[in-house]
Amino acid sequence: MDAQNIGQILRDRNIILKGGDVITNGGGFTQVPNFILVSKKVSVGAKLTYAMLLKYAWQNDHCFPGQETLADDMGTGKRSVVRWIKELEDANFLKIKRRGLGKSNLYELNLTARKRPN
Template identity: 35%
Template sequence: MGFTLIDNDTMLENISDGAFRLYCVLQSYCYGEKDVCFPSQKTLGEKLKRSVRTIQRYIKELVEAKLIEVKRRGSNNNYYKMLRKAVQKSIQNTVSTIKAAAEKHKSSSKGNFNNYKQRNYNMNKLEKLLLNNDSGICYEECLL
């Protein structure tokens, strides 16, 4: 589309301008729901017009700021995980799961349990019946 969303907290991070630009480029590779990307350091250097060594310093800075996670992937590409986007995605998945479970529970528990209507009891009479305090009480008298 020609634009990249960067959250406001990232813009206020205490990182260099070059590291921020690298973060923006990495974020542009993680379009939509993606939170990982695999560009080579050479490609990143070409995009930012910087050397591979400078890109490595920027990557180290982003890792120390806990904005990205890097894993080695073969001889020429790294695996870059955008941590804030991954956390946001995880939170959204958890909220969706909880909402779905609550909705399922709500629809299945409207006064019924296993499709049987729940009974209401006079607890005082039921207690006397169960404790044999008053042998003159029968079970039907405990129901409301």
């Protein structure tokens, strides 16, 4: 089988990538595990919150953005972010370590898919 470049592979697909280099043109990208994207346990807002936490975490294996920062980056209110973080915590997609008054929380993201019970 001949090696194909990404352009050849995508030629017959229904998704087109425009703009060339996604890393340099848009400030990078964030990979989100598929088990999060397809989960019925959490809302779309919670999935976006998880993706935003991953955006911060890829830099050094942990993240601790303030909820105000998350809300601002996501274009939403802090109350929504708090609700979505609670959803993720209840679904065991993240664990929160509270670091004290006036300090941001430390978020531990679960990147391991769990098998569904039979």
